[in-house]
Amino acid sequence: MTVTGSVSASSLGMVLPHEHLFADTLREYRSTGLLDDENIASNALHGYREAGGGTIIDVTSNELGRRPEALRRLSELTGVHIVMGCGHYRDPYLDRKFFDEHRSIDIADRIIGEIGEGFGDTGVRPGVIGEIGADRSVISAAEERSLRAAGIAQRETGLAISLHAARSTVGRDMLEVLDSEGVPRDRVILGHLDTVRDSEFILEAARSGVMLEFDGFISTNEYETTRDIGSVVALIEAGYEHQILISHDAFLTSHYPEFGGPGLTRILEDIVPRLREAGVSSTQLDLILRTNPQRVLALT
Ligand SMILES: [Zn+2]
Numbered sequence: 001m002t003v004t005g006s007v008s009a010s011s012l013g014m015v016l017p018h019e020h021l022f023a024d025t026l027r028e029y030r031s032t033g034l035l036d037d038e039n040i041a042s043n044a045l046h047g048y049r050e051a052g053g054g055t056i057i058d059v060t061s062n063e064l065g066r067r068p069e070a071l072r073r074l075s076e077l078t079g080v081h082i083v084m085g086c087g088h089y090r091d092p093y094l095d096r097k098f099f100d101e102h103r104s105i106d107i108a109d110r111i112i113g114e115i116g117e118g119f120g121d122t123g124v125r126p127g128v129i130g131e132i133g134a135d136r137s138v139i140s141a142a143e144e145r146s147l148r149a150a151g152i153a154q155r156e157t158g159l160a161i162s163l164h165a166a167r168s169t170v171g172r173d174m175l176e177v178l179d180s181e182g183v184p185r186d187r188v189i190l191g192h193l194d195t196v197r198d199s200e201f202i203l204e205a206a207r208s209g210v211m212l213e214f215d216g217f218i219s220t221n222e223y224e225t226t227r228d229i230g231s232v233v234a235l236i237e238a239g240y241e242h243q244i245l246i247s248h249d250a251f252l253t254s255h256y257p258e259f260g261g262p263g264l265t266r267i268l269e270d271i272v273p274r275l276r277e278a279g280v281s282s283t284q285l286d287l288i289l290r291t292n293p294q295r296v297l298a299l300t
Helices: 038-051 068-078 096-101 104-117 141-157 170-180 199-207 222-237 263-277 282-297
Strands: 015-019 055-058 081-084 129-134 161-165 188-191 211-214 244-246
Touching (some): 015 188, 015 282, 104 141, 141 161, 170 188, 222 263, 244 282, 263 282
Parallel strands (some): 055 081, 188 211
16 A cells, blocks of 8 residues: 555565655754655655665654655655555654553554545555654553554554664564564564664564564664674575565655765665675565565555
8 A cells, every 4th residue: 555545566666664754853853853855855766766766665653744645746756656654653752641541442443544544634545554663672651552552453454563673672572562462473574673782682583473674774884884784694594584674764854865865775776786795696685675575565
């Protein structure tokens, strides 16, 4: 399900599974400014398309300032398929009062309604649930309620869930919450794994069948790039090539070329050649860039 309607998964081409064309991250990144410029987004999408890209998943969840109609305009203008996220982000962005006063099932009902009918009166329907997050190493009460709502919505609609589980092994607890809601592990993307420095945890998640997402490739820090390529290669060598996803996670103006950043073409122009050099085959690259994300987005 894209912002312009449903298409066959195989027509999506290459997919970037974790990006933000618009994002209100001012609460945490005050100096960098609000990402809300349709020209910047359109230039980035044109560049991505010219470099060989097909689809982006915009995992901008509710509290980050989703703009469904702008996403639809951009997709029509650039020819790039855009898949929109839904659901609730994480602390400190969550409205505590709202989560205190609503049951998970009620929050889920709103998400399910939007997946079926579209956002507000725009008719733009989400194609993924997320990103759904936990800010710290322990899931907060509001975050757990949001996560359960996402799980209920997953069971009802079949859409995959994209998780923000950064810097700690909180993803383990998040997966257990989703288990208790009956969500199959292969319908969950464990995001921001590049920030989780615990290879045992990552292998444990891999064995459980979850999708493994390394989405920090907007960083041009050479240490981080080398480390993340190494992590991807190690997981391929361990036999998990069918579960790996890679993306940039552009969410600041400074990530886009107008402000000196690499934009949405870095993976195609810089990371793919380096993965090849590291011994990753064309078949394996095809899985990571196309087949794996297409399978996650497909609704049977
Ligand atoms: Zn995130």
